[in-house]
Amino acid sequence: MKEYYSKSRIVFQIFNYLFISALTLLCIIPIIHILAMSFSTSAYVDANLVTFWPKGFTLAAYRYVLANGQFWDSFLVTIKRLVLGVPFNLILVILAAYPLSKEDNIFKARKYYVWLYLFVMIFNAGLIPTYLLVQSLGLVDSIWSLVLPTGVNVFNVVLMMNFFRGIPREIEESALVDGARQDTILLRLYLPLAKPSIATITLFSFMYHWNSWMEGRIYMNNKANYPLQTYLQSVLESSDLSLLNSSNLDAILDKMAVSGQNLRAAQLFISILPVLIIYPYLQKYFTTGLVMGSVKG
Amino acid sequence: MNKKRLNSNTLMFHIMIWIPLLLIIVFNYYPMVSGFSIAFKDFKPGLGISGSDWVGLKHFRRIFATDESMRALRNTLIIACAKIAANLVVPVIIALLLNEIKVKWFKRTVQTLTYLPYFLSWVILASILTNILSPDGGLLNRLIEALGGESVYFLGSNSVFRETLVVSDVWKNFGYNTIVYLAALTGIDPTLYEAAAIDGAGRWKQTLHITLPGISMFIVLMTILSVGNVLNAGFDQVFNLYNVAVYESGDIIDTLVYRLGIQQQQYSFSTAVGLFKSLVSLILIAGSNYAADKFAGYKVF
Numbered sequence: 001m002k003e004y005y006s007k008s009r010i011v012f013q014i015f016n017y018l019f020i021s022a023l024t025l026l027c028i029i030p031i032i033h034i035l036a037m038s039f040s041t042s043a044y045v046d047a048n049l050v051t052f053w054p055k056g057f058t059l060a061a062y063r064y065v066l067a068n069g070q071f072w073d074s075f076l077v078t079i080k081r082l083v084l085g086v087p088f089n090l091i092l093v094i095l096a097a098y099p100l101s102k103e104d105n106i107f108k109a110r111k112y113y114v115w116l117y118l119f120v121m122i123f124n125a126g127l128i129p130t131y132l133l134v135q136s137l138g139l140v141d142s143i144w145s146l147v148l149p150t151g152v153n154v155f156n157v158v159l160m161m162n163f164f165r166g167i168p169r170e171i172e173e174s175a176l177v178d179g180a181r182q183d184t185i186l187l188r189l190y191l192p193l194a195k196p197s198i199a200t201i202t203l204f205s206f207m208y209h210w211n212s213w214m215e216g217r218i219y220m221n222n223k224a225n226y227p228l229q230t231y232l233q234s235v236l237e238s239s240d241l242s243l244l245n246s247s248n249l250d251a252i253l254d255k256m257a258v259s260g261q262n263l264r265a266a267q268l269f270i271s272i273l274p275v276l277i278i279y280p281y282l283q284k285y286f287t288t289g290l291v292m293g294s295v296k297g
Numbered sequence: 298m299n300k301k302r303l304n305s306n307t308l309m310f311h312i313m314i315w316i317p318l319l320l321i322i323v324f325n326y327y328p329m330v331s332g333f334s335i336a337f338k339d340f341k342p343g344l345g346i347s348g349s350d351w352v353g354l355k356h357f358r359r360i361f362a363t364d365e366s367m368r369a370l371r372n373t374l375i376i377a378c379a380k381i382a383a384n385l386v387v388p389v390i391i392a393l394l395l396n397e398i399k400v401k402w403f404k405r406t407v408q409t410l411t412y413l414p415y416f417l418s419w420v421i422l423a424s425i426l427t428n429i430l431s432p433d434g435g436l437l438n439r440l441i442e443a444l445g446g447e448s449v450y451f452l453g454s455n456s457v458f459r460e461t462l463v464v465s466d467v468w469k470n471f472g473y474n475t476i477v478y479l480a481a482l483t484g485i486d487p488t489l490y491e492a493a494a495i496d497g498a499g500r501w502k503q504t505l506h507i508t509l510p511g512i513s514m515f516i517v518l519m520t521i522l523s524v525g526n527v528l529n530a531g532f533d534q535v536f537n538l539y540n541v542a543v544y545e546s547g548d549i550i551d552t553l554v555y556r557l558g559i560q561q562q563q564y565s566f567s568t569a570v571g572l573f574k575s576l577v578s579l580i581l582i583a584g585s586n587y588a589a590d591k592f593a594g595y596k597v598f
Contacts, residue, residue, distance in 0.1 A: 048434030099310035125328035126571030211418035
């Protein structure tokens, strides 16, 4: 079928394509700018001569960051946090979501539990009581302060619960007739079927632990325990290099090519990189997650 | 199926559900309870919560008697309402425009690239924005000067700070927020458009009379549900972008709670401010969910 295009329609479409293209550029230009700065010599960066292409191409900033002990310390803290935090989140979400996905007449206490879970989502205890609790539990400066307080994400529980509800009940019933216990049904039948939503929640949890900085800032006294985002924030706040490990400053021959600005750009880009690598998956699963989350049972 | 089997199933459910629930009780419910006592006491870390004296509503009265907290309340309301409106209107318009684009690869590329800022933390984005918006040689100010304008200190002057917050928030989130409306648009029956075209309606008339009514339910719903957020002006964003020079226009409740509590150790007052915010939010969320159920037939819980 050939569509008829009026003159005004063509004009509209031209403007529409131009506008949407401009909008898209707006979203990536800042990142390209940072990338260009990170590969440029400091003299050009500080003179504001770099826009979208590196001037005086150099890897000095990257070499400096990679030799910087504190950057790697905090990178390791974040890795540790991910290794502990993501599986922890996932297990707890599944344990909560599975019983909650049952019908009220099968699991009679369900409706009370639902409220105990949901209330946490709509009423926040606040910063200070939580901080004082973490302090009194002796978790300050411990990696567990980044993992335990946010262990159960109720939004993810709701998401997982809705997915479990989509699985036909006949599967469970036939397993029950065969004498299977609930833990077997969850592990052997539901979890294999729930792979897509497990992937979604894993990504949610990964993004949360990768991006959050607040816990690191309030629960960590020792800067060596800062996760990556918290460390980046402390670098951003101090506009000089004093926070960076100055002991290897002399070891770097081309230190003249490094300044606060291109160094910061290089650190930013390194910390964006993992997100860019998993981006195709992020996009796919976040969209399905969004659609799943909006279908309430 | 005998009764014993059923009971052992239920027991297993209880065991499963209590493992995460214990963590929630420790890290969510206990702080709520201790928060209430901290806010009504003069909490001193040396004395502990039980050893500190009750002072009644003292700290809550102080919220309304202090300029700093009233300013934070006002800023929070202004910034949050502006963000709610902008984050509603912009994604709807962009979804409508994207819907007109029929070249598949172009549409997909646009979506992929516009989601990107959504996945970066405010620490990263604040760092990038500080650089680009810098009054001396930031990318945007270079452009303004090249066009003959005067450079603007976006993050340092009270006259533009709120606008900067709202625009950068829309910039971060519009790609992602558009998804919901695009999904709603694909749900509109295509035969409606064909019928309208036969009746002589142009594209504009079709948008006005078919597309907009088709997604109006979503728009109403999103509006109602965002009411619960009028006291959430975005801590992560403001905290990473503001500085002393813009407290007047940019200090919000959450940043005030942080400064009072973590930096100045005024634990009781800070907790009272936080509790006040949580209580008002609770009422708003309950109200808006009731409205969503009543007007849109949508049950969140």
